[in-house]
Amino acid sequence: MTRTELPSSVLIAGCGIVGAATAFFLARRGVDVTIIDREGPAAAATGAADGAVSVASKRPGPMMVAALSGVALYRQLLAEGVLADLFTPRSTFIIAASDEECTVLEAHGAALSGEGVTVETLGRTALAQRFPALSPSARMGAEVKGDGHAIGYRIVNRLLSTSGVTVRRGVAAKHLIEAANGRIAGIATDKGEFRADAVVIAAGNGAASLLRLDGVMKPRKGQLLVTERAPALNASMPGSIMSGRYLLSKGSQKGGPASGRGYGLVVDPLVTGQFLIGGTREDSDARQTNDFDAVKHILADAVALVPGLADVRLLRAFAGVRTAVVDSLPLVGRWPVHDNLFVAAGFEGDGICLGPVMGQAIAALVCGEQPTLDLSPFTPSRFSACEVAA
Amino acid sequence: MAEVIIIGGGPAGLSAAGTLAKAGIASTLLEQRATLGGAIHRQPVGSAKPVSVSTAARHRFERLMQGIATPLVRLRVSTTFLGIDGDGCMLTESRTDGTVAALKADAVILATGAVEKIRPVPGWDLPGVSTAGGLQVMLKETSTPPKGRILLAGNGPLLIALAAQMIRAGNPPLMIVEAGNPLAHPVAAFGLLAHTTLLREATGYTLDVLRSGIPWKRGACLTGITARDDALEATILHADGRTEIVAADRIALHDGIRENDIGLPAARNNGKPIILKAGDCRQALGVFAAVADGERAGSEAASLLRGNKAALTRFERRIDRQVAAQRLLAHIFAPALPLPPLSALPDDCTLCRCEGRTVGDLKALLTVKDGLSGREVKHNGRFAMGSCQGRFCAANTAALMAALRPDVPAPTLRDLTGQRWPVRPVSIAALIGAASNETTNDHEVRS
Ligand SMILES: Cc1cc2nc3c(=O)[nH]c(=O)nc-3n(C[C@H](O)[C@H](O)[C@H](O)COP(=O)(O)OP(=O)(O)OC[C@H]3O[C@@H](n4cnc5c(N)ncnc54)[C@H](O)[C@@H]3O)c2cc1C
Ligand SMILES: Cc1cc2nc3c(=O)[nH]c(=O)nc-3n(C[C@H](O)[C@H](O)[C@H](O)COP(=O)(O)OP(=O)(O)OC[C@H]3O[C@@H](n4cnc5c(N)ncnc54)[C@H](O)[C@@H]3O)c2cc1C
Numbered sequence: 001m002t003r004t005e006l007p008s009s010v011l012i013a014g015c016g017i018v019g020a021a022t023a024f025f026l027a028r029r030g031v032d033v034t035i036i037d038r039e040g041p042a043a044a045a046t047g048a049a050d051g052a053v054s055v056a057s058k059r060p061g062p063m064m065v066a067a068l069s070g071v072a073l074y075r076q077l078l079a080e081g082v083l084a085d086l087f088t089p090r091s092t093f094i095i096a097a098s099d100e101e102c103t104v105l106e107a108h109g110a111a112l113s114g115e116g117v118t119v120e121t122l123g124r125t126a127l128a129q130r131f132p133a134l135s136p137s138a139r140m141g142a143e144v145k146g147d148g149h150a151i152g153y154r155i156v157n158r159l160l161s162t163s164g165v166t167v168r169r170g171v172a173a174k175h176l177i178e179a180a181n182g183r184i185a186g187i188a189t190d191k192g193e194f195r196a197d198a199v200v201i202a203a204g205n206g207a208a209s210l211l212r213l214d215g216v217m218k219p220r221k222g223q224l225l226v227t228e229r230a231p232a233l234n235a236s237m238p239g240s241i242m243s244g245r246y247l248l249s250k251g252s253q254k255g256g257p258a259s260g261r262g263y264g265l266v267v268d269p270l271v272t273g274q275f276l277i278g279g280t281r282e283d284s285d286a287r288q289t290n291d292f293d294a295v296k297h298i299l300a301d302a303v304a305l306v307p308g309l310a311d312v313r314l315l316r317a318f319a320g321v322r323t324a325v326v327d328s329l330p331l332v333g334r335w336p337v338h339d340n341l342f343v344a345a346g347f348e349g350d351g352i353c354l355g356p357v358m359g360q361a362i363a364a365l366v367c368g369e370q371p372t373l374d375l376s377p378f379t380p381s382r383f384s385a386c387e388v389a390a
Numbered sequence: 391m392a393e394v395i396i397i398g399g400g401p402a403g404l405s406a407a408g409t410l411a412k413a414g415i416a417s418t419l420l421e422q423r424a425t426l427g428g429a430i431h432r433q434p435v436g437s438a439k440p441v442s443v444s445t446a447a448r449h450r451f452e453r454l455m456q457g458i459a460t461p462l463v464r465l466r467v468s469t470t471f472l473g474i475d476g477d478g479c480m481l482t483e484s485r486t487d488g489t490v491a492a493l494k495a496d497a498v499i500l501a502t503g504a505v506e507k508i509r510p511v512p513g514w515d516l517p518g519v520s521t522a523g524g525l526q527v528m529l530k531e532t533s534t535p536p537k538g539r540i541l542l543a544g545n546g547p548l549l550i551a552l553a554a555q556m557i558r559a560g561n562p563p564l565m566i567v568e569a570g571n572p573l574a575h576p577v578a579a580f581g582l583l584a585h586t587t588l589l590r591e592a593t594g595y596t597l598d599v600l601r602s603g604i605p606w607k608r609g610a611c612l613t614g615i616t617a618r619d620d621a622l623e624a625t626i627l628h629a630d631g632r633t634e635i636v637a638a639d640r641i642a643l644h645d646g647i648r649e650n651d652i653g654l655p656a657a658r659n660n661g662k663p664i665i666l667k668a669g670d671c672r673q674a675l676g677v678f679a680a681v682a683d684g685e686r687a688g689s690e691a692a693s694l695l696r697g698n699k700a701a702l703t704r705f706e707r708r709i710d711r712q713v714a715a716q717r718l719l720a721h722i723f724a725p726a727l728p729l730p731p732l733s734a735l736p737d738d739c740t741l742c743r744c745e746g747r748t749v750g751d752l753k754a755l756l757t758v759k760d761g762l763s764g765r766e767v768k769h770n771g772r773f774a775m776g777s778c779q780g781r782f783c784a785a786n787t788a789a790l791m792a793a794l795r796p797d798v799p800a801p802t803l804r805d806l807t808g809q810r811w812p813v814r815p816v817s818i819a820a821l822i823g824a825a826s827n828e829t830t831n832d833h834e835v836r837s
Contacts, residue, residue, distance in 0.1 A: 289476025303818065313816060
């Protein structure tokens with residue numbers, strides 16, 4: 001592959017973590033990149049997410065492989081200084097409090113170990129010693145080492161400011177412009193036409209209508225809570241907590257996610273001394289609102305596992321909308337019918353972890369190279385809806 | 391059986407409750423403080439004596455209290471409104487026992503009053519510096535002014551109103567530093583003749599201040615505060631260009647008021663609940679407009695609940711008159727000297743007190759070539775992210791962003807603050823202990 005085969009310009013629709021990372025890696029290769037976003041950077045899921053950069057919750061298989069590369073890339077970017085101060089390495093503790101959760105945890109711990117992840121299983125006493133903030137109801141824990149945390153909107157800001165990529169805020173993509181030769185000439189927006197040599201759709205929940213993907217993706221809301229600072233409690237926690245039930249709600253086990261609210265507890269001690277507490281998975285509701293019943297439920301679960309949280313104040317609640325794909329795998333790759341059209345969307349609850357590595361892979365693909373990460377499990381061509389001209 | 395909840399026991403909330411009662415509709419009025427009255431008529435707590443007020447003011451408050459002296463109005467003081475969630479459920483917190491309750495209502499009238507504007511100066515965040523409003527609450531609830539040498543500084547008619555109240559209460563301020571020069575606008579002041587009561591109250595305050603002999607520095611501004619030993623030192627820039635250092639024990643700042651749009655839900659005249667705003671929280675127009683606007687909101691809520699058309703023009707006419715009066719006052723109190731621009735503030739001057747963010751932090755964030763939105767500034771700079779929900783810093787951050795980037799459209803306050811739920815930080819233990827969705831009361835609508 002020679003430099004002359006680089007696209008002269010690339011247009012990216014969507015400035016979430018995936019769009020921003022794609023732009024960052026393209027700019028590193030010297031490609032001229034423009035991002036359009038109907039609102040602005042990190043306006044959707046990326047700006048309303050927890051930030052587990054984690055293999056702990058992944059199901060063995062392609063998502064686990066991708067997550068392992070995702071975490072490795074965060075570490076590399078941290079070492080290079082690009083993500084200085086923004087990626088916090090820490091363990092994830094999966095906690096089981098019931099028979100059912102213990103069973104799930106044992107199976108999951110074994111699966112993680114099988115993939116080469118360092119997992120330490122902790123019985124009740126060992127767990128109480130390692131994690132004194134936990135309530136005695138915690139029966140068993142698995143410390144998944146090597147994970148970390150990153151705040152999505154801050155990663156986006158850093159990727160954009162280091163690469164100097166131009167973001168056109170408040171520009172909504174309406175539809176693709178087809179060229180006579182079957183290629184895509186650009187995107188028609190509410191602010192006129194944007195033309196480029198190659199086009200990447202990284203528009204999260206906006207991707208479905210741009211690519212006319214009926215029934216392939218659906219919004220999945222999540223409610224999250226932030227507390228005030230509680231430095232002592234925060235410092236006493238050696239990592240984040242994920243309840244055994246989270247694995248069930250996320251569908252990390254076979255059988256897919258639970259229906260209804262899909263409560264699954266995550267408690268993340270932030271570097272500010274605050275806590276991020278989540279969350280829900282709600283397929284029925286794409287509004288970015290919070291409701292008292294869900295908030296109360298989440299907090300009750302959190303206090304049951306970490307009693308000290310009862311004395312902390314809730315500072316705010318927010319909700320984000322994930323983009324879920326019907327087969328639980330994201331859509332990443334070249335579009336079947338148009339050579340210069342690429343898609344990277346549908347990351348459900350994993351896009352903060354996977355955003356950089358998927359952006360890197362798409363950037364390679366756009367530049368005519370084979371990405372190091374195997375994208376074949378994520379190919380859009382697995383859906384017949386993607387075979388039609390977008 | 392319609393449930394109406396009114397938030398705020400100031401003139402607007404009281405008049406809304408009274409108006410609903412007159413229409414035969416029951417309501418529950420929630421007030422966060424221990425007493426009713428709002429910013430202007432706040433009543434003393436316990437056995438403290440009320441501060442003396444003008445006859446007109448006393449009568450106005452008596453009329454408002456008569457309006458709610460009916461079983462149709464249920465009062466809950468020391469109860470803080472925490473917001474309305476996505477399902478329309480309202481949360482409140484008791485300030486006496488800390489419990490949280492979830493309520494359902496058919497209509498909610500927000501009458502939470504204005505937010506005070508504060509022009510940031512180096513040292514505005516030092517202990518001992520407060521807003522004029524904060525000082526006034528203390529004065530009215532305890533009926534004794536805070537002790538020591540108190541300096542009032544800023545802009546607008548409320549500074550001399552507060553000064554007059556402090557004089558009556560026995561501790562006149564050390565000095566009033568006023569950016570405007572209200573005595574230099576006799577022609578405009580003449581226009582106030584059309585607003586008799588307002589003019590009478592304003593004249594009363596002005597005469598009190600002039601008679602007391604307190605230094606009333608007009609066309610002057612405070613440019614910085616430093617802490618020295620146990621006291622504060624304020625640097626005052628006088629009209630003649632001279633600067634003076636004034637030592638004080640307390641400094642109260644005030645640069646006018648504006649509507650309170652921080653974190654509150656948006657108004658809507660359909661859905662459950664209907665959400666209406668009344669008084670200074672909708673538009674900061676002073677007490678006369680607040681009373682009329684409370685009546686307007688009460689009538690509108692009654693009509694919406696009964697499905698008939700509201701006749702609101704007469705209220706709107708009264709409110710328009712107050713818009714005109716406020717415009718005159720703004721003209722009379724227009725700063726007489728060029729106030730130092732926000733962009734001239736030193737980099738270490740605090741903008742956001744909760745998160746400890748400075749002018750320099752904001753400048754550093756804005757060095758990227760494209761224009762960060764308000765939301766990005768909040769996210770990446772932590773401005774307006776703290777416990778006060780942006781009440782103090784959001785407006786100044788937005789104004790400084792506009793000043794630093796004249797070519798980029800200025801952010802709105804809402805870009806920075808978003809819609810916050812809960813409106814205030816709340817105890818997790820209390821939230822978990824809250825009973826879900828209780829209804830407020832057993833009143834019936836008599837129609
Ligand atoms: C509550 C919650 C918790 C989460 N926790 C985690 C976690 O712990 N770890 C993890 O890895 N992931 C987590 N996620 C998932 C993660 O946030 C997402 O997978 C990720 O942010 C997706 O990034 P994206 O760039 O694909 O999409 P988005 O962030 O949704 O960005 C899409 C962008 O495209 C723009 N756009 C849409 N349509 C158009 C259009 N027509 N024209 C122009 N622009 C358009 C939008 O404005 C938006 O800015 C969580 C998500 C939620 C909601
Ligand atoms: C410092 C200051 C001094 C003033 N001095 C004068 C003066 O001397 N003369 C004059 O004419 N006008 C004065 N005004 C203006 C006048 O007070 C207002 O125009 C008038 O009081 C507005 O009435 P309101 O009902 O809209 O709001 P307010 O009188 O402010 O009443 C709002 C009420 O809502 C309550 N509240 C707020 N948030 C919540 C919550 N979350 N939960 C429960 N309750 C809540 C507050 O405690 C308050 O009692 C002053 C205003 C201020 C801020």
